[in-house]
Amino acid sequence: MDGIHDTGGMDGYGPVQYQQDEPVFHYEWEGRVLSILTWMHLKGISWWDKSRFFREMMGNENYVNEIRNSYYTHWLSAAERLLVSERIITEQERLHRLEEIQAGLYRDRKPSKTFDPAEIDRAIEEMHEPRSLVLPGPEPSYQEGDRVLVKNMNPSGHTRCPKYVRNRVGEIAMSHGPQIYPESSSAGLGADPKPLYTVAFSATELWGDDGNPRDTIYVDLWEPYLTSAAA
Incomplete structure (x- = not known):
């Protein structure tokens, strides 16, 4: 679909905000969102192209407004929409949990599961292993310079x-x-x-x-x- 990613050469969006020495995560919840969507990818619930499509469904105005606050709001929106789309949760359940979060019911909640540090290290090593993205398929029709x-x-x-x-x-x-x-x-x-x-x-x-x-x-x-x- 045509969307916010089609703004090349356009103006009117204000200056590009650059933060020197920017941290990996500005807030703890950003790391949790990354973990949630990564888990969904590992479980086959989502994958990069599918999650991109659901991020695009935010609409241009929401996309622009949210990126001024945090990029991970896009990922959170995609995760919520995907979980409803795949019927893992219902829209009513999503809204109910949102109301609970806004009411502060989970503010001091601690993670219910701990992970073996060695298991985390192995997962990180696997993610950084070099691998080719080339797959068996049709031969290219064009050559360099065409x-x-x-x-x-x-x-x-x-x-x-x-x-x-x-x-x-x-x-x-x-x-x-x-x-x-x-x-x-x-x-x-x-x-x-x-x-x-x-x-x-x-x-x-x-x-x-x-x-x-x-x-x-x-x-x-x-x-x-x-x-x-x-x-």
Whole structure:
């Protein structure tokens, strides 16, 4: 779907807030939200493309307002929506728990389960093990240097093709081989690997006279988004 991730080249959102020496988590609850969504991924309840789709469903205004407070509010919103969507909890249960939290009933609650530090270390090591994202799939149709046109499309579901590159011409800068296709993955249709490329666009191609002719924007795009722009 078209959403807040399509704001490249737009203004009016205020300055980008930069915090020097920013901590990993500003508040304890942010770490808990990360743990919850990670657990949901490990259990197969969610995965990255699916959780991104549910974050997008917040709506642009909510997305912008929440990011000024904490990025992890997006993750919390996605986790809540996913748990209801997968019928693990009902919407009534979600609202009831929210009322309890707002009333301060869980303010001093301690975790009900402790974990072996060695188990935590093993999980962290596993997360940092290098692994390839390339999967068996179709051979790439384009090579480095090929000119491509991004299709002018308006998908109703999740997509990783930003609106601001659609109907624009770029050049293949790198080919990454077949990788999980977000449109299929987010809809629960499996990995459905498609060739992935890094495509280079001039800033003027994307934004006309507002773009700096010295700037190049690199966007990772899957092959179904593209068509040949050869002369």
